[in-house]
Amino acid sequence: MRPILVAAAVALVVSILFTPYLIRVFSKQGFGQEIREEVQGQHAAKRGTPTMGGVAILVAMWAGYLVTHLTVAGELPSVSGLLVLGLTTALGIVGFIDDFIKIRKQRNLGLNKTAKLVGQLVAAVLFAILALQFANQHDITPASVHLSFVRDIAVVSFGAVGFVIFAYVAISGWSNAVNFTDGMDGLAGGTAAMVLATYVVISFWQLRNSCTAAVGPMPGCYTVRDPQDIAVVAAAAMGACVGFLWWNAAPAKIFMGDTGSLAIGGLLAGLSMVTRTELLMIIVGGLFVVEALSVVLQIAVFRTTRRRLFRMAPFHHHFELAGWAETTVIIRFWVLAAITCMFGLGLFYADWLSEVGEYI
Template identity: 80%
Template sequence: MKSILVAAAVGLVVSILFTPYLIRVFSKQGFGQEIREEVQKSHSAKRGTPTMGGMAILVAMWAGYLATHLTVSEALPSVTALLVLGLTTMLGVVGFLDDFIKIRKRRNLGLNKTAKLVGQMLASVLFAILALRFPDENGFTPASDNLSFIRDISVVSFGVIGFVVFAYVAISGWSNAVNFTDGMDGLAGGTAAMVLASYVLISFWQFRNSCELVSDIGPACYQVRDPLDVAVVAAAAMGSCVGFLWWNAAPAKIFMGDTGSLAIGGLVAGLSMTTRTELLMIVIGGLFVVEALSVVLQIVVFRTSRRRLFRMAPFHHHFELAGWAETSVIIRFWILAAISCLFGVGLFYADWLALAGGG
């Protein structure tokens, strides 16, 4: 527990202190956000706000994790945690390149779709291949080639190649979903903090009830590798998002940009695979799912009927154009995100109770 608290605290403090430094540097360099033409009227005042603030989240996350291992944790960094951190960082680099091109070319389009997908593919394939290696003394690898809900679904096995494909779809899907959500001040950052808090609870509970440590709860124990260190990663990232939110909340002084949104999407995908909760993540990250689906539905309906299902996609802009104040949209969407997280954690705990004979 002390490791988790230190990781969260260091991530929070580093993020709060490092973000204003980035604001000053990026403002001086003119690294400002370009605004989509469709939302120019309501968001024109945000033009020029520093972007690429996701760098603060990444730096603070690493700081929180490493500080824990340098101070309170006697164990070396685990393979599982390093794989999740590596995946997050690689996608952050893809997002940084996207943001940098937008800034240099003074437009709201950075990397083209092919380049972005290639970057996501490289990160996903490397993570997937390595995550099926490095078994511990109990034979548990960082990830499993079985599909999972709250635990592995043994009858649904991908095999190595299938898992690599699945990992690419999941990682690119979640990184794009978070990217779609990042359209209002603090919306993605606040939602991500809640999702990561859920994974702190899940990972820590898996640690306390790991099959490596507990032998008397039968099928209720969790066959996962390095759950405590995964909880430390989630805690460090959660603290980083909360610290960044201090400066990113409306009216935002800085945006996370694709640097942050792609990285966070990769992080939650990595956490879902290493905790064997891939389908449960759809519930916990329900707001991200809705935002992504709104974009897909908008495209499908428009191409088939030449009509728009929503005033604008992603979904949050629909309500803004309907007359809702931006802060009202953000707070109500945060409430929906919190409900999704609570429901997901509730399902996780109910599964444990059922298997442990508690109900």
Template identity: 85%
Template sequence: MKSILVAAAVALVISILFTPYLIRIFSKQGFGQEIREEVQKSHAAKRGTPTMGGMAILVAMWAGYLITHLTVAEEGPTVSGLLVLGLTTALGIVGFLDDFIKIRKQRNLGLNKTAKLVGQLVAAVLFAILAMRFPDDNGITPASEHLSFIRDISIVSFGAIGFVIFAYVAISGWSNAVNFTDGMDGLAGGTAAMVLATYVLISFWQLRYDCTGGGGSGPACYTVRDPLDIAIVAAAAMSACIGFLWWNAAPAKIFMGDTGSLALGGLVAGLSMVTRTELLMIIIGGLFVVEALSVVLQIVVFRSTRRRLFRMAPFHHHFELAGWAETTVIIRFWVLAGISCLFGVGLFYADWLSLYGG
């Protein structure tokens, strides 16, 4: 428990203190955000706001993790923790390149779709291959070939190649979903902090009732390779988002950019796989799912009927164009995100309770 608290505290302090440094540097360099044409009227004042603030989240997350292991953690970094951090960083680099091109070319389009998908593909394939290796003394690898909800679903197995394909779809899907959500001050950061807080609870509970670590036995225990280290990663990332949110809340002094949104999407995808909760993540990250679905539905309906289902996609812009104040949209969407997280935790606990009681 001490390790989790230290990781959270260190990441929070570093994120709060490092972000204004980035604001000053990026402002001097002219690293300002370009605004989509569709929302230039309502977001005109945001043009030129420093972007690529996701760097602060990545730095704070890594610092919280490493300092914890150098000080209070009884064991060193684990394969599961490093793989999730590596995936997050790799997608952050893809996002950084996307942001940098936008800034240099003074447009709202960075990497083309092919380049972005290739970057996500490389990161996902490396993660998937490595996650199926490095078994511990009990033969447990960081990820499983089985599809999972709250635990592995034994009757649904992808096989090695199938898992790599699944990992790519999941990682690409989640990174794009968080990217779509990042359209208003603090919306993606606040939602990500709630999702990550949920995973601190889930991974800590898995540690407490770990089948192989002496914390539990019977059908209610969990077969996860490194639950404590996963909790440390989630705690550090959660606090990094909260610290960044201090400067990103409306009116934002800096945006996370694709550097942050793609990284956070990869992070939640990685956490879902190493905790064996891939389908549960769809519920916990429900707001991200709705935002992504709104974009897909908008495209499908428009191509089929030449009419728009929403005033604008992603979904949050629909309400903004309908007359809602930006802060109203953000707060109400945060409420929805919180409800999704609570519902996910409730399902997780109900599963444990039903098996423990049985």
């Protein structure tokens, strides 16, 4: 438990203290956000607000992780932890390039779709290939070729090539889902913090009930390679998001930009795979899923009927254009995010109870 608390605390402090430094530097350099034409009226005052604040989240997350291993963890960084952090950083770099192009061209369009998808593809393929390597002494690799809900579904196997394809779909899907959600002050950051807090609990529970524990396999145990280090990563990322939220909450002093949203999306996808909970993540991160689906449905309905299903997609803008105040939308969406996180955690615990109950 101590490494988890240290990782969260260090990342929180670094994020709170480092973000205002970035605000000053980016403001001086003129790294301001461009606003979509469709919401100019509601968000015109935000034009010029510093962006690329995801840099602070990445720096704080790495700081929390490394300080923990240098001080209290008592072990070297794990393969699982480094793979998830590497994936997060790689997508953060893709997002940074996207943000930088937007700033230089003074428009709300950065990398084209092909370039962004190629960046996501390279990061996803590298992660997927490496995640199937590095088996430990118990022959457990960071990720599994089986689809998982709370644990592996043995009858659904991708195979190595299929897993690489699945990983790309999951990573690009989650990074884009978080990117869609990042349209209001603190909405994506606050939601991500809740999802990450849920995964701190999940990873810690997997640690306490690991099939590789010294006492041997237990009823309901989990076959996860590095549960403690995964919990440390999730805790560091949670602390970084909460610290950033201090400056990103309405009215935002800085935006995370694609640097932050793509990185967080990749982080969530990576966590789901190394904890063997890919399908559970769809429930825990339900708000991100709804935001992404709103965009897909809006496009599909408009192309087939030439009518709009929502006033505007992503979904949060629909309510804003309906007359809701921005803070009202954010808080109510946070409540929905908290509900999906609690529901997902409840399903996780219910599965464990059902597994243990067979032996009682």
